[in-house]
Amino acid sequence: MVRKIDLEVIPTPGRMTPNQDLQAAREELILKSQSFRRVECDFGASKGKFLSESALLNPTAFFSGIEGISDRVKRANRKIQRLGIANAALWRGWGKESLDELMPAAFLDTLHVSFPDPWPKRRHWVRRLVNVSFLEVAVTKLKADGVLRLQTDDLRYFASMKDQLSLHGGWIETPWEDDLLRPFTEFETIFREKGDPIGRIAVKRLKS
Numbered sequence: 001m002v003r004k005i006d007l008e009v010i011p012t013p014g015r016m017t018p019n020q021d022l023q024a025a026r027e028e029l030i031l032k033s034q035s036f037r038r039v040e041c042d043f044g045a046s047k048g049k050f051l052s053e054s055a056l057l058n059p060t061a062f063f064s065g066i067e068g069i070s071d072r073v074k075r076a077n078r079k080i081q082r083l084g085i086a087n088a089a090l091w092r093g094w095g096k097e098s099l100d101e102l103m104p105a106a107f108l109d110t111l112h113v114s115f116p117d118p119w120p121k122r123r124h125w126v127r128r129l130v131n132v133s134f135l136e137v138a139v140t141k142l143k144a145d146g147v148l149r150l151q152t153d154d155l156r157y158f159a160s161m162k163d164q165l166s167l168h169g170g171w172i173e174t175p176w177e178d179d180l181l182r183p184f185t186e187f188e189t190i191f192r193e194k195g196d197p198i199g200r201i202a203v204k205r206l207k208s
């Protein structure tokens, strides 16, 4: 399925609003997450459905989110507060740089990238998030045993994700099912209802 992307809504690198102060946010994230057994990050968390539901289902884990559109971040954090959820929070950030600025090194047990904008036209492929330079940052933020979970409804993007993983190197596939309860993301719900195929892969670092 080719999804229409609203170029007025999705900030492109040329017309970004500045990221919030992610250095300060990093301190906040460390404080908020320190009493939890594991920390996860949902990159491109949108309105926080997956984050808030994951937090309620898995109270011993902390769920952080990065999202580029500030209204979505505000809305998600308001919902998290209203529900009294202590183990989830989102921050406004754009691109791999925001992951780099927000996350301490070797901090994450799991990094989720679910249904990133597919940019189906060849001339827009450079805007795709999952590429070698994103993986370069991701690898420094995951713990030694940490898992990167990628899913998309765009099967050509899925093939490209697997190519980028091979190009970057040192990743090994691991089972998609794990010990946590995993709610559907907002987009996953839509694609499942339509019966669209979904490509998903979970990978971790090869032990040297």
Ligand SMILES: C[S@@+](CC[C@H](N)C(=O)[O-])C[C@H]1O[C@@H](n2cnc3c(N)ncnc32)[C@H](O)[C@@H]1O
Pocket (backbone or CB within 6 Å): 010, 043, 044, 045, 046, 047, 066, 067, 068, 069, 072, 093, 094, 095, 096, 113, 114, 115, 116, 117, 129, 185, 186, 187, 188
């Ligand atoms: C297609 S939606 C998927 C949302 C959610 N992950 C899901 O599965 O329902 C992609 C989300 O990622 C955000 N996004 C896209 N590119 C981004 C980037 N480079 N940095 C941060 N957020 C981004 C968009 O604003 C949007 O909310």
